[in-house]
Amino acid sequence: KTVIKASSWHPPKHPGVVGGYEPFMDYVKKASNGDIDFKFWSGGALLGAKDTLPGVENGVADIGVLALTYFPAEFPYFQLISDMAMLSSNPPAVAGAVAELVALDCEPCRKDFLDKGLVFTSGYSTTPYTLISKEPINGPDDLKGKKFRSAGTLWDRWTSYVGGTSVNVSAAEMFEALDRGGVDVAVFSPSALQSYSLWDVAKYDVMLPLGTYAAMSLFTMNQAFWQDLTDEQRRILLDGSAVGAMGTTFAYMNSDKSAEAKAKEHGVSLVEPSEALLQQRSEFVEADLKKVAEIAKTRYHIDDAPKWIAKYRELLKKWEGIVKETGGDQAKLVEAMQKEIYAKIDPSTYGM
């Protein structure tokens, strides 16, 4: 009997646990007929967000969650992926496209993991970031001079494009900062209204879709542990990764819905973005995409960035199609991931 040590720094009610690890573990236990069992730590009890990387490497845990923008030098390709976040507002499509890009196509992406003794199986996608604000934002003029809680490099570029200021505020202090005016706008998905209690301090959530965060490795495997498994066990973990990836993504969508449903009673108005805001956003995406390849070359040392950008856009289109075909059904999308990605992987060679 194999007992897997799994560690997530997400809080116990986070989509990554409720929709990700828990269904993943259930699936694996069931598919292996109880041959595989888990010891699971959530909330960073075993490994925090930053030391999950060395922790999984050293076998403190066998499986762990990595937010790859925390490690820009270690995972350059995922910085490129993160820089393309505004290309889609379709979370399941993004989750599928990123997983397929990395697991099937982008050999150098996988190499960044293998070099460290790690194996990538799947990520997930958050829901689109929006503008959680104290003041109404009706048009581009309302963005000028505002202080935005920084959500990452891409959003910092957007902030300076719209004439705002990025302020670095830790997640722990976001509530305080928004409450007292240290920041005017938090760039986050609507679920943060509930999970970070932002609806106690914000008045508006402007649904300008600013892209999803998908630079994740949800089930990062320790390579030595991975190699010790049988082919069948690896197959089960791969298929389980699809369950967790879509599960987390849908849990994000559900927590958005639940936050949006309760927003009004907390005094937060959900505002549809004006045409002018959407127009400005498209102009930014177009202008920024030219910069992204340049940044990839100079900062991330990725010479063939245009190739990966094109490949990713192609996969996005494919997965947006799949989402449409399946009618956005979670179970069908899990099957699609298993069929389109993991069935094409040979468990006796992948990550070995």
Place this chain on the structure above:
Amino acid sequence: MDGISLGLASLVVVIVLLALRIPVGVALGGVAFGGIWLFAGPRAAWGTLSQVPYEFTAHWTLSSIPMFLLMGYVAYYSRITEALFRTAQLWLGRLPGGLGIASVSGAAGFAAVTGSSMAAAAAMGRIAVPEMMRLGYNPGFSAGIVAAAGTIGSMIPPSIIMIVYGVFAEVSIGQLFIAGVIPGILTAIFYSIVIATRVTITPSIAPRLAQTPPMSVRMRSLLEIWPFMLLVIGVFGGLFSGIFTPTEAGAVGAFLSCIIALLKRALTWSVIKQATVETIRGTASIFFIAIGAALLTRFLAMTGLPDFLSQHIASMHVSPLVLMIGIAALYLFLGMFLDPLGCMLLTLPIVLPILENQGANLVWFGILLVKFLEVGLITPPVGLNVFVIKEILGNKVPLSKIFGGVTWFIASDIVLIAILVWWPQIALFLPQYVK
């Protein structure tokens, strides 16, 4: 050996090592390193020891600890605080333990500025303890007062622990903040009662003024505290108007105290040097211990001991009251050894579902939890607030005396916990009306 026995045995070893004069940080970290080695092998042991010290230290929110320490040292060496305590003595000197009560009130004030209890203790330590001792207070008594009073830091908002709990339990952070105000003030009142009682029983630990000084003398003394008032107004004003965050408040406070010292013409090279050197030594010393505590937390997480204990309590089919006593006992026990955040992360995934099943109010439990964790900051053998004060005072007061000094406050905290359990309304009253 299975994880549970190994975890329990390691706690015994910690106590034995402490008795053998092994430094606290070494005892905690060393036992953790050895324990991980035994439990998970050398690779995991070396891996953990190679990461935890750095990752623990390289942390933005923790920067408020050195910054508030620096503020305290600059204020002390440039004598910004001396007049304050002279004035407090003139006004409150007739009260039993008047200065001690003044220190508790000061700590409650700092609690409204800092998000962390250790930062609150760091700020008050240098300001209050030497001044109390200078006016004849017993060293262990005065050090104990400030170590305990620092724990108000996480109860009165802002509070990092409440934010983490709020995100964990999906409870409104705003409600938690409001709910903490009355229990925080109650803690300060309880501590003041403890001080007055102790001084009434043993008058020698805190000399009282023989007679009330004339009004004119007292009024004149008020004029001398302007430098301190300037500091307070600057830090409070800036924080509440959103100019800076609680973490930034430490740096701004230190900067302001330098400016005020400059205005007082008291910012000499020797003040700067002494304040700086003592601050970084204090910081290194506190982090050395906190790193050990973080390592021990990791080790105990691996062994599954906290899970085991929590699950045991969960599986007891008892009344909600007995359950709450069990949970309190769990936290008081784990709090003896673990740092507050680690203690919370290890237990909440199991404790929360139990409480939810029972339909307990999670805002109320959040307040209780903060109280449990805060008591852990002053209980032996690992009481981080006690270590902060010890470091600030150096060789002047032995650790055992400070632990002795906080005993009474721990007792009063337990009484307050009982009251909060019995009358949840104390915590839930304000959140109901303030929205």
Place this chain on the structure above:
Amino acid sequence: MYSLIRRIERWMIFVGGACLVAMMLHVSIDVISKYVFNHPVPLTMEMVSYYYMTAVAFLPLAALERKGASLVHVELVYGKMSRRLRTVVLPMALLASAAYCACAGYAAWKPAVRAMRTGTYAGSDIIVSIWPTRFLPVVGFALLALVLLAKAVNVVRHGIESEGEEDLLESVREEGMT
């Protein structure tokens, strides 16, 4: 050898102190600049977390064990031991501490070298290399290990009184009697 350690230690204190002052100024100027010019000072959070905090916490470690000063420890039991027992316990405690610090310093070396090879950095618009800070725990723990070792040797050679903790022990004993 011993005086060389002490000289290095003074430098560590100097650099640590400079980083402390830099932390205060960097954050304060950032606060002012955000408020007055609506423009933050770049890299404040990164410099504070990675550079200033690690410098302030790790570089002064060796200075915690000077003559007459020591890492926070519990005196109660030790103070009540017989003198003979203390002559055994003290050097053992110092050696155990030296061993722990040596392990911590050694353990930090490998990730430091790796971070250097990878060239780890932080920041967004403007970035800063953070791998150099990975060497700070190596330096801090190693120096502290050396100082503890030197102290242990000193105690064995010249007796436990050479550490000058007697004042404190007196007060512990008095406490025990009353």
